[in-house]
Amino acid sequence: MPSVTDWLRGRKRQLERREPGLWVKCPDCGETLYRKDLELNLLVCARCGHHFRMPAVDRIASLIDGEFHEIAADLEPRDPLHWTDVKTYPQKLAADREKSGVIEAVVAGFGSMGGIDVGLAVMDFFFRGGTMGAVVGEKIALLFEESACRGVPAIVCTASGGARMEEGLIALMQMAKTSAALTRLQAARLPYICVLTDPTTGGVSASFAFDADIIIAEPKAVIGFAGRRVIEQTIRQRLPDDFQTAEFLIEHGHADLIVDRHQLKAQLIQLLEIILPGARRREVLA
Amino acid sequence: MNVIVEREKGLLELEQRIGDLKSLSEQHPEASFTSEIRALEEKCASLQREIFGNLTAWQKVHMARHPMRPRATAFIAALDEFVELHGDRAFRDDAAVIGGVGRLGGRRVMVLAQQKGRDTKENVRRNFGMVHPEGYRKGLRLMRMAEKFALPIITYIDTSGADPGIGAEERGQSEAIAQCILQLTKVRVPVVASVIGEGGSGGALAFGVGDRIIMLEHAIFSIASPEGCAAILWKDASKAEEAAARLKLTAGDLKGLGIIDEIVAEPVGGAHRDVESTVASLLREQGRALDALGVLSIERVLEERYAKYRHIGSWQEENERMVRGAT
Numbered sequence: 021m022p023s024v025t026d027w028l029r030g031r032k033r034q035l036e037r038r039e040p041g042l043w044v045k046c047p048d049c050g051e052t053l054y055r056k057d058l059e060l061n062l063l064v065c066a067r068c069g070h071h072f073r074m075p076a077v078d079r080i081a082s083l084i085d086g087e088f089h090e091i092a093a094d095l096e097p098r099d100p101l102h103w104t105d106v107k108t109y110p111q112k113l114a115a116d117r118e119k120s121g122v123i124e125a126v127v128a129g130f131g132s133m134g135g136i137d138v139g140l141a142v143m144d145f146f147f148r149g150g151t152m153g154a155v156v157g158e159k160i161a162l163l164f165e166e167s168a169c170r171g172v173p174a175i176v177c178t179a180s181g182g183a184r185m186e187e188g189l190i191a192l193m194q195m196a197k198t199s200a201a202l203t204r205l206q207a208a209r210l211p212y213i214c215v216l217t218d219p220t221t222g223g224v225s226a227s228f229a230f231d232a233d234i235i236i237a238e239p240k241a242v243i244g245f246a247g248r249r250v251i252e253q254t255i256r257q258r259l260p261d262d263f264q265t266a267e268f269l270i271e272h273g274h275a276d277l278i279v280d281r282h283q284l285k286a287q288l289i290q291l292l293e294i295i296l297p298g299a300r301r302r303e304v305l306a
Numbered sequence: 307m308n309v310i311v312e313r314e315k316g317l318l319e320l321e322q323r324i325g326d327l328k329s330l331s332e333q334h335p336e337a338s339f340t341s342e343i344r345a346l347e348e349k350c351a352s353l354q355r356e357i358f359g360n361l362t363a364w365q366k367v368h369m370a371r372h373p374m375r376p377r378a379t380a381f382i383a384a385l386d387e388f389v390e391l392h393g394d395r396a397f398r399d400d401a402a403v404i405g406g407v408g409r410l411g412g413r414r415v416m417v418l419a420q421q422k423g424r425d426t427k428e429n430v431r432r433n434f435g436m437v438h439p440e441g442y443r444k445g446l447r448l449m450r451m452a453e454k455f456a457l458p459i460i461t462y463i464d465t466s467g468a469d470p471g472i473g474a475e476e477r478g479q480s481e482a483i484a485q486c487i488l489q490l491t492k493v494r495v496p497v498v499a500s501v502i503g504e505g506g507s508g509g510a511l512a513f514g515v516g517d518r519i520i521m522l523e524h525a526i527f528s529i530a531s532p533e534g535c536a537a538i539l540w541k542d543a544s545k546a547e548e549a550a551a552r553l554k555l556t557a558g559d560l561k562g563l564g565i566i567d568e569i570v571a572e573p574v575g576g577a578h579r580d581v582e583s584t585v586a587s588l589l590r591e592q593g594r595a596l597d598a599l600g601v602l603s604i605e606r607v608l609e610e611r612y613a614k615y616r617h618i619g620s621w622q623e624e625n626e627r628m629v630r631g632a633t
Contacts, residue, residue, distance in 0.1 A: 091629050100563065100619070101554050105539060154619025161616065166629055183508075183529050185539055188553050189565055192529040193618040195508060196515045199484070200491040200615045223529075225480035226468075226508045231488050245479035245508075246470035250534070254470050264475060274478045 046070050062281045071238050071281055073218055075120065076127040076144035079177055083140065083285050084131035091129050092162055097155045103186040112148070112186070120146035125180070128159040130170070134289035136296070139167035139174040145219070150180035152224050153187040157194025160228060161201035164212070168204040173292055177215040178229045181247075182222020195227035202231055211295050213288060216243045216266070216275065234291060235275045236284070237266035243275075309368045310576065313357045317575070320350045358575050361524065363550040363559075367532055369524040370504045371466075374578035376585065378404060378419035378462040378502065384585045385410050388417065393444060397477065400441030402433045402465070405448045407457060411593045413600075416452035416495075418445050418513050419462035422503070435504075436469040439482035442512050446482070449489045458496040458596050461513040466531060468509025483512045490515035491615065496599035496607055498592050501525040501557075501566075502577075507534075517611050518595040519566040521557035522588065524576055527566070528555035565618060568595070
């Protein structure tokens with residue numbers, strides 16, 4: 021089995037090959053950014069602090085000390101409804117795999133963070149908009165169960181448009197499946213921290229995301245139940261710009277804190293050290 | 307316009323004429339209308355078969371949304387006893403949710419229901435059955451009470467979805483739904499959920515996780531409304547009929563997928579054509595489910611509930627290999 025650090029590097033190389041262009045424009049302040057610099061800065065605009073959406077692999081590399089042991093890496097979705105619209109569901113999946121470099125919308129596994137062993141799952145918005153079908157539900161459920169089994173805390177970084185249409189009610193039922201698995205972690209009195217990133221809506225926000233003990237949001241991330249378009253159509257008026265942002269969540273009491281991406285790892289470690297004084301520590305490798 | 311209501315029109319006219327003829331023949335016993343009545347009744351029966359014999363998914367969507375379809379209140383009214391309990395103890399009482407304690411055929415139960423209105427006035431009060439966070443939190447409060455007093459939970463699901471408005475977002479719609487789902491996966495009493503009309507998305511699922519899921523024959527349960535699905539996938543709500551067919555949202559489809567447990571047959575023409583018998587059939591099925599669960603230990607019920615949800619869309623053997631391989 022290849023070392024998992026190699027796996028991470030391999031995945032990163034795959035991604036880099038696919039990134040078009042050397043320069044990126046910040047959608048917030050309009051600054052033109054050199055892609056390499058942007059990546060070194062954890063995909064945060066050096067001028068205005070705008071947090072770009074982050075591929076799962078980059079997020080894992082930014083949080084985990086050295087090695088990451090991915091679980092259920094090869095799980096591929098089936099096509100239970102034999103879905104076809106403009107394309108078949110398998111064709112859509114293949115295209116997203118090509119585009120994102122991941123084979124499903126979540127990457128889950130185990131590693132250490134500041135020497136504390138953790139289970140970590142990171143959703144990838146670049147794969148089917150981070151939507152949750154059976155594989156995403158399965159991997160999240162496995163993460164909770166396996167974390168409970170190993171006696172380690174679980175951390176999930178969400179980025180999702182909700183449940184995946186092409187898998188119908190099976191996708192919706194993943195809300196129940198992930199919740200059921202979470203009860204195992206709760207019964208073991210182990211912490212579950214959720215990091216809400218842009219965007220987190222629908223079936224993911226209305227299930228395991230908002231069931232966390234501690235809810236962290238990235239600055240300005242859009243987080244909510246109903247999509248903005250749906251609400252605007254329902255009430256027939258334009259919503260204020262800051263509606264459903266991380267800041268809106270804090271104001272209304274639905275998240276614990278907003279954390280800048282550069283401080284995220286340190287903040288998670290601090291929280292875990294306080295909550296879990298006896299957390300298993302290992303020497304930091306990297 | 308509701309396609310079932312449209313298709314029913316001819317049928318209702320025929321039935322009206324049969325009724326008229328019957329009362330006419332009662333008033334004038336000397337004149338015999340027997341053959342005319344029989345002919346009309348045969349025509350009526352064949353029209354019923356034609357209209358309701360093989361409903362498409364789209365027609366079932368409209369049957370589930372039929373304005374005369376029995377609401378949760380029809381089923382609750384048929385319980386032996388029911389005391390409604392109000393409010394979430396934090397913000398307000400959401401009339402889109404009816405909750406309370408009662409008896410079903412002598413069995414003590416906690417009842418949770420999503421309730422649409424029958425007319426405009428009631429629909430305004432009930433918000434068309436679209437639940438706000440405080441409605442889910444009332445449900446959550448009652449789920450906890452059910453556990454405390456060992457009351458099995460029965461739920462009635464009938465909503466196009468959770469309320470998608472500003473207030474709902476401000477008060478944490480996601481969290482409210484998430485907490486209900488989580489609570490139902492672990493609550494230490496049997497849970498029997500029944501989809502009686504529209505089971506719309508996460509807002510329906512908040513009361514729709516249970517040891518047994520029953521659906522009325524023409525009820526639907528879907529990841530999103532067909533209109534919503536068409537708007538999301540194709541940016542075109544007019545493709546709703548196509549979406550309805552693809553989503554596999556009928557009771558038959560969902561039983562085939564192993565997501566629901568029982569289908570309760572409806573009278574020809576749908577539940578609204580004979581509310582009393584529909585109510586009786588569903589209550590009987592709920593009672594059977596409660597009795598079957600009642601003989602098991604709660605540990606066994608919880609184990610089976612866990613396995614039931616854990617296995618929807620699962621790859622168990624492959625997983626065990628992959629998880630082990632990583633350690």
